[in-house]
Each structure stands twice: as structure tokens, then as C-alpha cells.
Amino acid sequence: MRISLFITCYNDTLFPKTGQSVVRVLERLGHTVDFPADQTCCGQMHFNTGYQQEALPLVRRMTEVFRDAEIICAPSSSCVALIREQYQKLAESSGDASLIAAVNEFVPKVYEFSELLVQKLGVEDVGAYYPHRVTYHASCHLLRGLKAADLQLRLLRNVRAIELVPLEEMDVCCGFGGTFSIKNPDVSAAMLADKMKAVLNTRAEICTAGDNSCLMHIEGGLHRLRTGVRTVHLAEILASTEAGEP
């Protein structure tokens, strides 16, 4: 199957390893990956911060860049949730019939990485090997937006040699919330403190999730306190084999 990768702007810039891992997993499963080079951002930051008019041209861009794609995969549930929950409404608000049509064609082609693996490709065991003690945080958009947190847990349970430890209050927000973390730094920090406490209580070496945005937040706190616990995107765990980690 030909799969077009929407890497998302922050994964591209800050977490290239996640994208490399997605490519590695999909190619290992025998699929062809392509990467439309003109892609930038889905508009989430603008939309969620109230700059919805600025998000509209980015919506148009997305439909143009991925016009020829058959299936689109993004390793970020918050970007996929924005596309699924808001793109149609945004297009309708513009009153542009061609944009509405383009969005209607685009949206059903978009899958979050674990949705693609489990729901579209029917794979739960990707042949990964990861000999570490790991705890899993369900990101809010995956859990309540896409309702797909169980998919990621199923994928993780099939990883060989992994020691998966349940995270207390797994479903409670880590406090990132995009620009919320900057506009409301005190409350965000208070939420982060509780998330870090839960992570440390598991005695895990690694905290994983399907979203680097949450992980960047959790890791930022864990590193500030030199806890020696790190965060790793789910895709990197799934890409790991006996031959090594990405």
C-alpha cells in the first residue's frame, strides 16, 4: 500500500526520529511511504489559540499537498483530531465550495499512526523488540478525541521483551494543552507535577505516548528535576528490533 506521511511541523522540526521510526515500521510491513515535500502545518496552533482565519489557508494547503495521496498517516493524534473535528466546519465557514469538496475528500484519508496500523492495516504485532520498563500515557486527543488509546496499548502489549507498567491516572491531562502551557504556566505546571509523580511511581525507565507534544511537556519536567526518566514516542518503540533502536 502507498502511504503518504504527514509528519506534522513539530515532529519534523523537533522529533525527526519519530518520523524515521514511522517510515521504518511501515516499510518493514511491506508498504511504500512517500513524503510530499511541500507540507508544513495543519493549522492546529492557530486554530486552538483563536486565530481561526489564519488557519484557513493552511487547511487549503493541506488538501492541495495531499491531493494525490491514497492514505495519509500522521504520528500525532492532536493534529488528526483537529483535521477530523474542525476541517469541515472551517471549510464551510469559508463558503468556498471547492474547498469544502477538497476537505470532504481529504479528511477520510487521514489516519493517526496506531489507527492506521490496527484499524486500516489490521496489524497489532509489528515485530518490535524493546527490552525496557515502560509506562504509557494516553494523550487526551487520542483518548477522547479519536477514542483510540486502546489501540496503542494493544500495539505495545505485542512488543517483545517490553515490561509495560500501568500509569496511575493515565487518562488525566498532563497539562500541556498547546499555548495553554505558556498562557497558564502555573496551572500547567501543577498538572505536570501530578503527571510526573505518577510516572515516577511506576519506576519505569521510559514514559511513552502517541503524541510528542505531551511527551515534550512531560520530558521537560522530568529533565528539569534530573529524574533520569526519559520519554520516547510510541513509533520509536515499535520501530525497535533486536538489531537496534532508531
Added chain:
Amino acid sequence: MTVRVADAASAAKFPILANGLVEDSQIRQNVRHATNVIQNKRARVVAEQHDWQQLRESASKIKEHTLQYLDRYLEEFESACIRAGGQVHWAIDADDANRIIVGLMQNAIEKNGWTREVIKVKTMTSDEIGLNHALEAAGIQPHETDLADMIIQLGEDKPSHIVVPALHKNRTQVREIFARKMGLPELGEKPQDLTDAARNYLRDKFEKVKIGFSGANFLIAETGGVCVVESEGNGRMCLTLPEMLITVAGIEKVIPRQQDLEVFLQLLPRSATGERMNPYNTLWTGVHEGDGPREFHIVLLDNGRSSILADKESRQTLHCIRCGACLNACPVYSRTGGHAYGSIYAGPIGAILTPQLQSMKHSQSLPFASSLCGACYEVCPVRINIPDVLLHLRGKVVERQQNSLSRGVSIEAVAMKAAAFIYAHPRLYTLGQKFARVAQKVLVRKGWIHWLPGMLGGWTAVRDVKQLPDEPFREWWAKREAAKRDEPMEKSYGG
């Protein structure tokens, strides 16, 4: 018309109020404990209700339908209520409502020579319009009879939760207020001691005060009836013992038929207090000779509600039945308590209701007081998509700011516009990535950044951030593709 939501218009911004509250260990402890207890109770009684999702759907549909025909249902309620012997008043805003209510009480007191007091059963709407201030200014003493509201009133405090307004206080703090205000220095700290004290204090008021005041959970258009649910029985006292009863209700409280209560009376107690049924469900219609108050007035309050009704995107805000489930589920509320919202309506519902009632002119920081985690939407018994409404309101706030020249141009707006421009031009975007990699060098220490300037400083106040990687994904991909293209050629040349 001057819409007023208590003193929300003059409250400080959410981040400023929250700053002090997150550091108050006692409040953190009390709020966390209380919200956990209610949340767990709720989860238990919701799980046993197998048609919970259908009930939510029904409630949402009933509310949607009612709001679509609100004018007709309100008029139907008005005529049914009058037929049953009630008197209906329409109030356009807070001042109007206060004028009507105080006027009614003044007249009755003068005519009958009653004591200048009123007993009140919990009503958020009266807090919204600031009724107690208006009563006190007119020389009428209001007595809150709901235990938590009494704690707030005696402690000269503000409510911090829609359903349990004193949840930020623990037993020791309540004992201190009661001991001081009721003159009971020997008062114990056990729940029994505290409720006994409240009971004794209130009993005398119930017996002698001739005017009762209430809010309403539901107004029934078909019958002109009013429904109030509560847990302590103080409501039943206020609604049945006095000679005169005055009720204030927002216009969105109307439901078409008595039978619709079937849906709401299953959803509300389970969502609000984790009970299968409220201990006291009082339903009355007009007045009845020899039974209950001889005079019944209802004040139907707009105070900004019709402006919310006019916005199709956020009209669902008016579905709210004030259960408070979204507050208990909210990770932001549970870290700050209600006082951070600067309004009597706290938590996620407060974040969308307070600014909208005030036509978005005040409380503009509230739509941003959320991480958009969606926990509120998940528990809402009438399925208000609060995250969606928050996003809609954020758009309105930004629009207002951009249209007001006096504020000048914000750094945020410039940054957002610049980012939008860069994202629209892939070459600039790639260039931006390269520039950032160079620019970060002054900030990086051993692979990490511990300090960022300006707005971004909010991040590094408590978090580190990894330095940008040497190679963004797109560069890695481009190299790989180039290598793939070269590979067969190299092979053909090789050897």
C-alpha cells in the same frame, strides 16, 4: 441594558488569580479531595445506568428543541403559571430582576408588617444578579439555608463550585466559622456537631420568616410548574412554609412537558452528587388554598441569555442544568478551585458561560483557561461540547482584540501572523528551521535549553526543552531519497 454576572467584570485575569491559588496548599488539598470523592461517586452510579448515553442524547435533543422554540415555550409557561395562580415577571438584566424582587418584598413587608428577612434555598441565579447585596441595601436580611451557602455567607466568602460552593473549606475551617458566627465556642468538629449547629440556627428562621426565595432547576411549560431538587430538606422548608414565595430562573430553564423530567431527574442527581435520586424533589404549580405559600411570583431572567441564543455555534451553552460534573472532572479546576474564574460560574462551564453572558466584553481570559483535554464533554449529562465552544470563543476574543485599535498590536498576534506566513511558504519554513538551529546556540547547555525569553519563558519556568536536532525529518528524507536515486547509478559505475 446592563448585563452583570456578579462582579466578574472587574475580576483579575484567570492566570493571575490561579497563580495564588495553586500555591495554597490547604485549597489544593480540599479541592482535590472533594472533587475526587464526588467524581468516584458519580462514576459508580453512572456505570450502573445502562442507557446513560441514550439519556444524554435525549436530554441534549430536548434542550436543543426547547431553545429553538424558546419564545413559544416561555409564553406557554407564563400562561399556565398564571392560570394556576402564580404571577410572572420578566427581567431583562440583573438590575431589573433585583428591582422587581426587592419591590415585591418591600410591598409585602409593609402591607403585612412582616419581619425584614427572607429565607433562601440555593440559587446560583441570585448570586449571578447579586441579589443579596440589593436586599441588604434595602434593609432586608437574606438567610442562606443551604449548608454550604450558609458557610459562604457566614464566612463572608465567595462560592467556588456550582453544586458544592464551599468545597474549598474543610471541616475544621467550617467549625471555626460556625463557632465564631453562631457564638458557639465549644462547638465540636464532627459532621454531626456541625449539622446540629446549622439545624438549630436555621430552625428559628424557618419558623418566623414569612418570605421564601428560590431558584429553579426546571420550569415546565405545559403545566406552569416549577421543580427544585436538593439534598438537605432546607429547600422544602423554604418552598412550603413561608406566606410568600419568589423564584428567579434563567429563561433557559424551561422544558416542554412534565414527562421530560423523567430524563433530567435521572441525569442530574447522578451527575451532580453521585446520587441515584435527590433526597428532596419539590414540584409546585401556582398557589393552592390552605397549602403552601399564598402568593407565588416567578421572575424570568434574561441577563445576556438571548445573546447566547443568537449564536448558533455556542447556543448549546444554554443546555446546562448546573450539575457541576464538568468542574469535578476538570484537571484545571481541580488544581485551582472556583475562585480563579472570577465568577460565580466556575470550571469549564463557567469558562464558556461567564464571558458569553457579558457578550465577550469581560472575562476574556476564561476561554483560554483550559488544556482542551475534553474530560468535561465526556461527563456532561446534556452533551455540551465545551472544548468546541471554548475554541469558538477563543476566536471571538482574538477577533475583538484585533478590531480594537486602542489595545495596539499584541506580540502574540504578530507571532501568529508571521507563523501563518511561514507555514504558507515551504521554503521559508525550511529556512526558519535552519535559522532556529543556529539561533538556539546561545541558549543550549549540554543539549538542553533551560531558559527562553519573553512569552516562552512560561515554558522554561518549570521545564527544560531539548535542543533542536541537527537534521529535521525533511532533510533526512531528502538525503535518503537522493541516496536511493544515486545507488543504482553508483552500482552501474562501480567495479
